[in-house]
Amino acid sequence: MKEEKMRSALDVKVGVKPVFAQLVHSDAWEGPCRVGDSEELTPEAERTKGKKAFQEFQENLSKNLSAEARLLEPVYMEYGEDFVVSEREFEKLEPDLQNVDLFLLSYRLPGIERYKKPVAMMGRGITNVDIAAYFRSRGLEGYAPIDYNELNEIISLMQIRKAIGQTRILAVTGGELITWGVVSSIWNLEDLKARFGTDCQRVSITRFFDEMEKVNQKDATELAEKLINGAQKLNIDKEYVVNDVKSYLATKSLMEKYDCNAHTIPCFELCSSRVPEKLKVVPCLTHTLLKDEGYPSACEGDMSVLLAMTVLMYISKKSSFMGNPWMKDENILQVTHSVPGLKMNGFDKPDLPYELWHFTAAGWGTKVQIDLADNEEKEVTLARFNPSATKVLVVKGKTVGCCFHERGCSPTVDIEVSDAREIIHQQADFGHHLAMVYGDYVSKIEKLSTLMDFEVIKA
Known part of the structure; x- marks a missing residue:
């Protein structure tokens, strides 16, 4: 028999783009939203802390993400205390944007709603539910899974939807x-x-x-x-x-x-x-x-x-x-x-x-x-x-x-x-x-x- 070329839609995977968002302040100071020793609050300290957390973020994903996901290249993005992400930073998302079915955020990333793609952030409350509500109130998909079990359930449902669409x-x-x-x-x-x-x-x-x-x-x-x-x-x-x-x-x-x-x-x-x-x-x-x-x-x-x-x-x-x-x-x-x-x-x-x-x-x-x-x-x-x-x-x-x-x-x-x-x-x-x-x-x-x-x- 000739070689099989057909593929079931079940073979599709959900393109998950991990985005690690790091807020790096321009200097060390304390205030109503920021406390700590001065050496912990310098741009260099925040960046070093962010890079380490980014590595842990990637390691956890590789160990816990569902097989129904296609893990795209994780991206590290920074912004400052003006809470504006530069276009240069957003350019990091462009190479495989067409393959993204879900942005998986580590933290807030102002402006990512421009892509009108589903966004998820894991957590036990506060920031992740805030982001989800922001997206949903604008007719976009926002998810606030508490753990990997819930995240993988969302990915499973998205995989089924994608398969039906294909x-x-x-x-x-x-x-x-x-x-x-x-x-x-x-x-x-x-x-x-x-x-x-x-x-x-x-x-x-x-x-x-x-x-x-x-x-x-x-x-x-x-x-x-x-x-x-x-x-x-x-x-x-x-x-x-x-x-x-x-x-x-x-x-x-x-x-x-x-x-x-x-x-x-x-x-x-x-x-x-x-x-x-x-x-x-x-x-x-x-x-x-x-x-x-x-x-x-x-x-x-x-x-x-x-x-x-x-x-x-x-x-x-x-x-x-x-x-x-x-x-x-x-x-x-x-x-x-x-x-x-x-x-x-x-x-x-x-x-x-x-x-x-x-x-x-x-x-x-x-x-x-x-x-x-x-x-x-x-x-x-x-x-x-x-x-x-x-x-x-x-x-x-x-x-x-x-x-x-x-x-x-x-x-x-x-x-x-x-x-x-x-x-x-x-x-x-x-x-x-x-x-x-x-x-x-x-x-x-x-x-x-x-x-x-x-x-x-x-x-």
């Missing part, structure tokens, strides 16, 4: 803006890009099938055999698995061509073309394999669930499931589709045990089957954005059962929730598919919402 969706379409099967999908893609940075490249179904014809048979067969060998049970002929691997490889080829790292395709429009019946393919396996590589991939051209899936995958660092929610009883929500991920315990964790089944009565169409209730982690978070991408519905639950269906969408996972009836009622504002990951990420989604300006509705 997500580019390959949307295979039949020419429609809203797909027939999910009319509650996000429809204003220009607004989505303006607010979140998420972009979309539309490609016709015809173009997609043309790409399938170019897929190398040997590559498809090798990957199909690998998947078959890893399955605990095979309930589909090898030739049909090869067909669906071709669909996956064609999708990846188009994603690479158009620099995309997320995907969706309209199942109903695809089916209506009757080409899938001719080629004996369904998109289910493609969604599973892409998500396991860190690329959000949603069924039926559903942008609302794709955005929610993107948030969940980027927050959890796990593959995901999605499906149709159905109220089984007052406290059980069933979710059904044929797209569980093998990496739902984490991209760096072993694959979940899986089987390969067929989707159609005729025996073709590969679907991965995983018992989603047979996992050590039982807690799950489900989510979906509304059609205007201004609100996200978030549900917390626990898996209590799972079953497979020989034909059509499968598996169906039973999720114990506090009030299934209320969830269905809430979905009248959001639409029907829900994305799902293992673990409780409700609190982190709420924190992310403050950075990205969307509302969280819990049900």
Whole structure:
């Protein structure tokens, strides 16, 4: 197979620019804001003290900063008792300014707001909260973390936001803006890009099938055999698995061509073309394999669930499931589709045990089957954005059962929730598919919402 060139948006890092700000007075004197022995207050003493503290500042950063940060070259900057930073000092920030996502200050630096970039300063109060309030009152981002744990949490949220902003969706379409099967999908893609940075490249179904014809048979067969060998049970002929691997490889080829790292395709429009019946393919396996590589991939051209899936995958660092929610009883929500991920315990964790089944009565169409209730982690978070991408519905639950269906969408996972009836009622504002990951990420989604300006509705 050819060398992989695609990169998940999860690979992005937050550019953190440490700025050590040192106030150096022109002479030694005491006053209402300054006390000490005269030898401690000379410019030379203050500068020496500052240089030593700058070294400690750098050492602490290298030991404690999150791996989600890209540590840019630390800068030492001085200003005097007039509290004006010279242009010569600001020039020190220019070389890598385009890579800065967050200025990390050691102290006040008057004028740094000119760059309109987020600023953080650690501390247990006083100066850091003063700076944060100054920035926030002017519509800028200011943070006052107390320690490295809080700073790294901010960096984590900024990394998720940056990843969402660098997500580019390959949307295979039949020419429609809203797909027939999910009319509650996000429809204003220009607004989505303006607010979140998420972009979309539309490609016709015809173009997609043309790409399938170019897929190398040997590559498809090798990957199909690998998947078959890893399955605990095979309930589909090898030739049909090869067909669906071709669909996956064609999708990846188009994603690479158009620099995309997320995907969706309209199942109903695809089916209506009757080409899938001719080629004996369904998109289910493609969604599973892409998500396991860190690329959000949603069924039926559903942008609302794709955005929610993107948030969940980027927050959890796990593959995901999605499906149709159905109220089984007052406290059980069933979710059904044929797209569980093998990496739902984490991209760096072993694959979940899986089987390969067929989707159609005729025996073709590969679907991965995983018992989603047979996992050590039982807690799950489900989510979906509304059609205007201004609100996200978030549900917390626990898996209590799972079953497979020989034909059509499968598996169906039973999720114990506090009030299934209320969830269905809430979905009248959001639409029907829900994305799902293992673990409780409700609190982190709420924190992310403050950075990205969307509302969280819990049900």
